[in-house]
Structures are given as structure tokens and as C-alpha cells.
Amino acid sequence: MDGQRLPGGPLEDVEQLGGGTQNILVAFRRGGRRYVLRRPPRHPRPKSNEVLRREARVLAALDGTGVPAPRLIAACPDESVMGGAVFYLMTAVDGFNATTTLPEPHAGDPAIRHRMGLEAAAALAALGAVDHVAVGLADFGRPEGFLERQVGRWMSELESYSSLEGYPGPDIPGLDGVASWLEANRPTSWRPGIMHGDYHLANLMYAFDGPRVAAIVDWEMCTIGDPLVDLGWLLATWPDEERGELSGPIGIAGGLPSAEELVARYAEGSDRDLSAVAWYTVLACYKLGIVLEGTHARAFAGKAPKDVGDLLHSITLGLFQRAHAYIAS
Missing domain, CATH: 3.90.1200.10 (Aminoglycoside phosphotransferase (APH), C-terminal lobe)
Structure with missing residues (x-):
């Protein structure tokens, strides 16, 4: 993150997110900004790293298109940095998954x-x-x-x-x-x-x-x-x-x-x-x-x-x- 010139400081409010059955999602704050890290599972599948590289490329391509999707902040295609796993950082989504929860006003209308x-x-x-x-x-x-x-x-x-x-x-x-x-x-x-x-x-x-x-x-x-x-x-x-x-x-x-x-x-x-x-x-x-x-x-x-x-x-x-x-x- 320092190499990408992102805001510095300690990692705060670290939380593993649910959703998805394979890849790992971790939300955190650093330097006053929210991030979500996405990486393959602890025991990657044979194509996990290539899948993550492709995901990062797609999110980068969609930036500026108007398609609602998380925006790529930075990606690390080098799998040696995190013990064999490619990873990327994306913007946090302020929203909910309606198949797991339905808050108001949606539930009542x-x-x-x-x-x-x-x-x-x-x-x-x-x-x-x-x-x-x-x-x-x-x-x-x-x-x-x-x-x-x-x-x-x-x-x-x-x-x-x-x-x-x-x-x-x-x-x-x-x-x-x-x-x-x-x-x-x-x-x-x-x-x-x-x-x-x-x-x-x-x-x-x-x-x-x-x-x-x-x-x-x-x-x-x-x-x-x-x-x-x-x-x-x-x-x-x-x-x-x-x-x-x-x-x-x-x-x-x-x-x-x-x-x-x-x-x-x-x-x-x-x-x-x-x-x-x-x-x-x-x-x-x-x-x-x-x-x-x-x-x-x-x-x-x-x-x-x-x-x-x-x-x-x-x-x-x-x-x-x-x-x-x-x-x-």
C-alpha cells in the first residue's frame, strides 16, 4: 500500500466479511479510508490466482463506465507477496444483499x-x-x-x-x-x-x-x-x-x-x-x-x-x- 502511495498508518477496524464460498474478503481502514481486500482461499485452487488477476482487470476496466461495481484501488498480481496468493484492494460497498437480509424500507414496501x-x-x-x-x-x-x-x-x-x-x-x-x-x-x-x-x-x-x-x-x-x-x-x-x-x-x-x-x-x-x-x-x-x-x-x-x-x-x-x-x- 505504501508503494502505491495510499494513505499510511495502522490497519484499523479489520473484519472478515461473509459472502461467497471460496475467496476471502477482509474489510479494514487505513489513513481514514475504507478498503476491502480480496484474495483466494487459504488453500488456493489451481486457478485461484489467475481468477483474481482477471477480476482485478475487469474492475479496473469498468471504472468510469457507470456499471455499478466495486472500484479497483490497487492490485498485487505478484503471488509471492502474500505467501502464494494474488490479492487486490477495492472500494467498500455501502449496501446489503437482499438474499440474506431485507431492511426497511425495502421489507415493508x-x-x-x-x-x-x-x-x-x-x-x-x-x-x-x-x-x-x-x-x-x-x-x-x-x-x-x-x-x-x-x-x-x-x-x-x-x-x-x-x-x-x-x-x-x-x-x-x-x-x-x-x-x-x-x-x-x-x-x-x-x-x-x-x-x-x-x-x-x-x-x-x-x-x-x-x-x-x-x-x-x-x-x-x-x-x-x-x-x-x-x-x-x-x-x-x-x-x-x-x-x-x-x-x-x-x-x-x-x-x-x-x-x-x-x-x-x-x-x-x-x-x-x-x-x-x-x-x-x-x-x-x-x-x-x-x-x-x-x-x-x-x-x-x-x-x-x-x-x-x-x-x-x-x-x-x-x-x-x-x-x-x-x-x-
């Missing part, structure tokens, strides 16, 4: 909660509108053939679970039908842009004084691809009457906009062709369902709790049911 949903769509549209080349992210991903790779990529992931001892294989009704429909109805044209990669309510921080999205967080899945996959992800994970409790306090409270309203609000801030939005939503259901099935498979092998595996498998089945509903409509 359905109109605010409705607007919160619309603001989620608006923030996503702002991200999708950023020119990734202009902000220095031209080489950040592999957009060529991005949509063409998706179905096969995730079917291979599902097939890889069979190597886990005791897993009998996926029992997911309609799996092949969804995959075939996605291949047959894939959009023929699209425009590359910045993708968050895991855009849903749990990765949003809301302002305490109203419905505004204070920050989009957890950028570890970010890449250059088709931003409409993020919109599909938001719709696939959006709380409904059957699954509201899975989204915590905001899902239980209700009052959120419909999927159609989310798409309309996204359209207000985007010039992208939304005629295939159902395809993107089905893709999100397919991909997320397969990801969650991985924990179900690991539970058979004793590498995850059985009750967690069973719960996530039930969510997978629900996602494929939702996919079929979109296909039918």
Missing part, C-alpha cells in the same frame, strides 16, 4: 421490492452495453464460437461426474430433449460483450435508502461472450411462487416484477436483439442444472453432504421443468 427487480435488469443492461474493446478487454475471452460450444461443453461436464464412485448417473427427465432443442434453435447472430457469468440476486448489493443496485459483486466467472446469457441466467434463477424461499428474505417477501417486466426493462437500456430470450433462459436452466448436479454426484461419493446434494438435485429437476415450460411457450 412492495413497490420498492418491485423496483429492485427492475434495477437488477437495468444494471445488467448497462454491463451489456459496455464496449469491451474500448475498455481494454479485447483479449479477455474467446467469443468466437461461444454459443456453439455451450451445449457440448456442459454435457461433457455432466458426463464427467460418472467418474465419482457410487454416482449412478444423472436422473434428469428431459435432459436430452433440452439439449437437442438448444442445438436446433441456437441464435445465428449475436454481438460479443462483457458477461458477468453468474448474474442473480445473491450477487447484487442494494442501496440502503432505496431500490438502486449499489454494486454487482463476485466477478470470478466474468468473460467475453454473449451478454444475453446473463439475462437468461437472471430469468432462470428469478424467484417465483414455488421457489421464493430459495432466494431468502426478498424471495419470501415477494412483490418482484415478472420475467416479462425484467426483459422489458433490460430492453430499455439495450439495443440487443431479444427475440431469442427464451433460448438464453433455457440455456441457463440447462447449464445451472448441470452445475448443481455436480454436488449431487459428489454426495454419492461422500464428498458433499447428502442433504445438500438432494436439495440441489431437486433444484436441478425444477430448472429442467422451467426449461421445458419456456420451450413449450
Whole structure:
């Protein structure tokens, strides 16, 4: 921090933050300024340091774009400084996660909660509108053939679970039908842009004084691809009457906009062709369902709790049911 000419002095008000299941977040003050440090877990995964380098690069690129996100203050890509871990400092977000807590006035006002949903769509549209080349992210991903790779990529992931001892294989009704429909109805044209990669309510921080999205967080899945996959992800994970409790306090409270309203609000801030939005939503259901099935498979092998595996498998089945509903409509 001294080398970056940041305000000096002792570290004060040090606090480890919750949120996220892998990387470590630590808030502190120094020289009258608040910071949040982000670094890989105590026992890093093979790609943890590269993921943190990419996150820092994205946050730096988004500075000045108007996209609500923490701002990068300084990054240390040299992993030798902190015992093998890359780390960076970012601005602290003054906000709350509505899937874990819902303060007033949000809890008592359905109109605010409705607007919160619309603001989620608006923030996503702002991200999708950023020119990734202009902000220095031209080489950040592999957009060529991005949509063409998706179905096969995730079917291979599902097939890889069979190597886990005791897993009998996926029992997911309609799996092949969804995959075939996605291949047959894939959009023929699209425009590359910045993708968050895991855009849903749990990765949003809301302002305490109203419905505004204070920050989009957890950028570890970010890449250059088709931003409409993020919109599909938001719709696939959006709380409904059957699954509201899975989204915590905001899902239980209700009052959120419909999927159609989310798409309309996204359209207000985007010039992208939304005629295939159902395809993107089905893709999100397919991909997320397969990801969650991985924990179900690991539970058979004793590498995850059985009750967690069973719960996530039930969510997978629900996602494929939702996919079929979109296909039918």
C-alpha cells in the first residue's frame, strides 16, 4: 500500500466479511479510508490466482463506465507477496444483499421490492452495453464460437461426474430433449460483450435508502461472450411462487416484477436483439442444472453432504421443468 502511495498508518477496524464460498474478503481502514481486500482461499485452487488477476482487470476496466461495481484501488498480481496468493484492494460497498437480509424500507414496501427487480435488469443492461474493446478487454475471452460450444461443453461436464464412485448417473427427465432443442434453435447472430457469468440476486448489493443496485459483486466467472446469457441466467434463477424461499428474505417477501417486466426493462437500456430470450433462459436452466448436479454426484461419493446434494438435485429437476415450460411457450 505504501508503494502505491495510499494513505499510511495502522490497519484499523479489520473484519472478515461473509459472502461467497471460496475467496476471502477482509474489510479494514487505513489513513481514514475504507478498503476491502480480496484474495483466494487459504488453500488456493489451481486457478485461484489467475481468477483474481482477471477480476482485478475487469474492475479496473469498468471504472468510469457507470456499471455499478466495486472500484479497483490497487492490485498485487505478484503471488509471492502474500505467501502464494494474488490479492487486490477495492472500494467498500455501502449496501446489503437482499438474499440474506431485507431492511426497511425495502421489507415493508412492495413497490420498492418491485423496483429492485427492475434495477437488477437495468444494471445488467448497462454491463451489456459496455464496449469491451474500448475498455481494454479485447483479449479477455474467446467469443468466437461461444454459443456453439455451450451445449457440448456442459454435457461433457455432466458426463464427467460418472467418474465419482457410487454416482449412478444423472436422473434428469428431459435432459436430452433440452439439449437437442438448444442445438436446433441456437441464435445465428449475436454481438460479443462483457458477461458477468453468474448474474442473480445473491450477487447484487442494494442501496440502503432505496431500490438502486449499489454494486454487482463476485466477478470470478466474468468473460467475453454473449451478454444475453446473463439475462437468461437472471430469468432462470428469478424467484417465483414455488421457489421464493430459495432466494431468502426478498424471495419470501415477494412483490418482484415478472420475467416479462425484467426483459422489458433490460430492453430499455439495450439495443440487443431479444427475440431469442427464451433460448438464453433455457440455456441457463440447462447449464445451472448441470452445475448443481455436480454436488449431487459428489454426495454419492461422500464428498458433499447428502442433504445438500438432494436439495440441489431437486433444484436441478425444477430448472429442467422451467426449461421445458419456456420451450413449450
